[in-house]
Amino acid sequence: MAISSIKDIVDAEIGGKTMTYNFRKVTNQVTTSSVWFDMSIGTWNPWPKYWFDAEPLKAKVASQSQDWWFYHWKNISPLKKYLRKTTNTIVGTWVPFQQILCDYLLYYPSVAQDTTDTQIMDNTVTLSRYTDGKWVQILPILVAGAAWGGTFSVTYTNSDWVAWRQSATAQIYGNTVWSVVHSQWNTDLSAWPFLWLQSGDTWVRSIDSVTVNITDIWLMSFILVKPLAYSQILDNTAPTERDYFLDLWTLPQIEDDAYLSYLVCPRWTLNGVQQYTEMKIIWE
Amino acid sequence: MPWFSSNDQLINALTQGQQFRYDWSKNFNPTTAAVANEFHTLFRWAWNPWADALFDTGANLTFQGVTDQTTSAASIPHWGNVQPTYTKHLLNLAAYTAAATVAPWVAVLVDVVGFYRKTSVTTTTAEATTNTLGYGDTFTADAGTDIITMTSTANIPSNILTGTRVRLTTTTTLPAGLALATDYYVIKVTDSTFKLATSYANAVAGTAIDITSAGTGTHTMSRLLPRYTNGAGVQAIFFNPAATALGAATPNLSLGYTNSAQVASRSTPTVLPIGKTAASNSLILYTGATGTGKYNYQMPLASGDAGIAEINTIQNSTSYVSGTYTVALVKEIARIPITTLGVAWERDLLNQIPSLPRIYDGAALYWLWGSWLATPANSNFSGYLTCVWN
Numbered sequence: 001m002a003i004s005s006i007k008d009i010v011d012a013e014i015g016g017k018t019m020t021y022n023f024r025k026v027t028n029q030v031t032t033s034s035v036w037f038d039m040s041i042g043t044w045n046p047w048p049k050y051w052f053d054a055e056p057l058k059a060k061v062a063s064q065s066q067d068w069w070f071y072h073w074k075n076i077s078p079l080k081k082y083l084r085k086t087t088n089t090i091v092g093t094w095v096p097f098q099q100i101l102c103d104y105l106l107y108y109p110s111v112a113q114d115t116t117d118t119q120i121m122d123n124t125v126t127l128s129r130y131t132d133g134k135w136v137q138i139l140p141i142l143v144a145g146a147a148w149g150g151t152f153s154v155t156y157t158n159s160d161w162v163a164w165r166q167s168a169t170a171q172i173y174g175n176t177v178w179s180v181v182h183s184q185w186n187t188d189l190s191a192w193p194f195l196w197l198q199s200g201d202t203w204v205r206s207i208d209s210v211t212v213n214i215t216d217i218w219l220m221s222f223i224l225v226k227p228l229a230y231s232q233i234l235d236n237t238a239p240t241e242r243d244y245f246l247d248l249w250t251l252p253q254i255e256d257d258a259y260l261s262y263l264v265c266p267r268w269t270l271n272g273v274q275q276y277t278e279m280k281i282i283w284e
Numbered sequence: 285m286p287w288f289s290s291n292d293q294l295i296n297a298l299t300q301g302q303q304f305r306y307d308w309s310k311n312f313n314p315t316t317a318a319v320a321n322e323f324h325t326l327f328r329w330a331w332n333p334w335a336d337a338l339f340d341t342g343a344n345l346t347f348q349g350v351t352d353q354t355t356s357a358a359s360i361p362h363w364g365n366v367q368p369t370y371t372k373h374l375l376n377l378a379a380y381t382a383a384a385t386v387a388p389w390v391a392v393l394v395d396v397v398g399f400y401r402k403t404s405v406t407t408t409t410a411e412a413t414t415n416t417l418g419y420g421d422t423f424t425a426d427a428g429t430d431i432i433t434m435t436s437t438a439n440i441p442s443n444i445l446t447g448t449r450v451r452l453t454t455t456t457t458l459p460a461g462l463a464l465a466t467d468y469y470v471i472k473v474t475d476s477t478f479k480l481a482t483s484y485a486n487a488v489a490g491t492a493i494d495i496t497s498a499g500t501g502t503h504t505m506s507r508l509l510p511r512y513t514n515g516a517g518v519q520a521i522f523f524n525p526a527a528t529a530l531g532a533a534t535p536n537l538s539l540g541y542t543n544s545a546q547v548a549s550r551s552t553p554t555v556l557p558i559g560k561t562a563a564s565n566s567l568i569l570y571t572g573a574t575g576t577g578k579y580n581y582q583m584p585l586a587s588g589d590a591g592i593a594e595i596n597t598i599q600n601s602t603s604y605v606s607g608t609y610t611v612a613l614v615k616e617i618a619r620i621p622i623t624t625l626g627v628a629w630e631r632d633l634l635n636q637i638p639s640l641p642r643i644y645d646g647a648a649l650y651w652l653w654g655s656w657l658a659t660p661a662n663s664n665f666s667g668y669l670t671c672v673w674n
Binding site for chain 1: 334
């Protein structure tokens, strides 16, 4: 059963099929302004996720049961779970503070930035959620330092199961700031957080290989993510609330065992940011 | 299925995750305030997206098309390409500022289709531009139906509209009925199939050329503009794209152009726009102050014209002494008037202003800013826009 009417939403609320959780994340990453950053690495509640905690280049599923992050209740299939409302605020003067809530699906750890050899990914493990890859995007992040100047591109399998599709070339972020998103340094300078796909492609099923064209140092990881919800904190004196039904006519579905986390883009450095999130889930 | 024909389709698309919201934040010129009634571009300024490094580059008077993936374009993201399976539309947008004395102002969201950089600002005659048809994709031809089918999508042929002027090239022999170095005009059948006509009038009437063979080799059809390819609704702006101000002069600014009906030798009107002396970085040159020669952000066109397909000449009547300026071709998508500080002004383009403007693949979205009061240097503006596709 799924929610298909206002009555279903009301019934779920009245029937207690709802839960609300509060989270607090803190980072001390000294980033420059207007930089996309993966908040998985932040400390406090939930604990940090480091994207190099598995065998290099081998696809691994990210999940609530294994990796924690924002708790969104247990697996309830065949019932369906939805994001009803979020409330966000931050402590600090980092507004505007842009956020994208994503389901982090699959990641490829520890891709070397210091070799031009094509690094082939092991795709024995595949997407366990959104198995058709619909609207899934590629998020490359820095997991160790970099010197700047390096570039890379990715081949992937697209929605039509065509392999070895070629992404655009992106730059490697030169800093020691972990979890900075590389793909925002696409040459178009648009700060689009995901890797540009080949013309004609709209989503991704898996990453086939990574080639560093101009070498750098250390490591990066690649994560396949599904964006779910967007918000921006404009003022640090009042929380930003989003009611996904009343405000947006949509209830983003949360898949069982989803690994939820935020991509954020603050106006200033992330150093010392305290991000507070309240998340309300309903199911039916 | 592309387009929206009901609210249910929209809700379904939103629920399926076929939406993207981008929250942007830009600063105004950090060193120079805006005078009341001036329009500025926000292309060059800091924050998110970053400053562009595009519009002050390139050869003099040569057309350069712009897409969201053009190097150094720094446009506002709107997700990736979705055509031809889906069409993307702007659902809502908002803008906000808390900067003192800024309100009221108007924000205009534009798609910058391309531009011509003019470095020869000391030349006072009308100078010819270079318009190379640089957006080409390969095709095959069917002699039985006269339909050409695109076989590559690198330059997004699904953006091509009826009436677009194109030229053909081949590695061997074009289909019989078609010739090299000849202008043809597109009749759009679907997002990937077209017919060709000998004139704009024939294209609009649907009178297609009779193709009698498929030809041999690989054929390519090329056009000038990446989007709004026939020029309908496309306007021109003159602005300073550089860090340094233009020289001390107040020239008349004028264009010779081909309009969206593909009629050449059109020109901007008698009461010509007048550029501001020492125009600062990002200023749209003929805006601001009062008196003759001051306009809204768009260059006025010849009577009856509905858009620009290409610019053929650019002129400043007196020397601008120093600096460069850029003439950009833009398509207005939406605008928001803001009257009150500290209040986010929102536009719902479904219920409030039913329109759902189309956002074409490759769209390079930017803000233009109209200051109804003087805008202090380094004022911050923020907001968002939400796209949905079906």
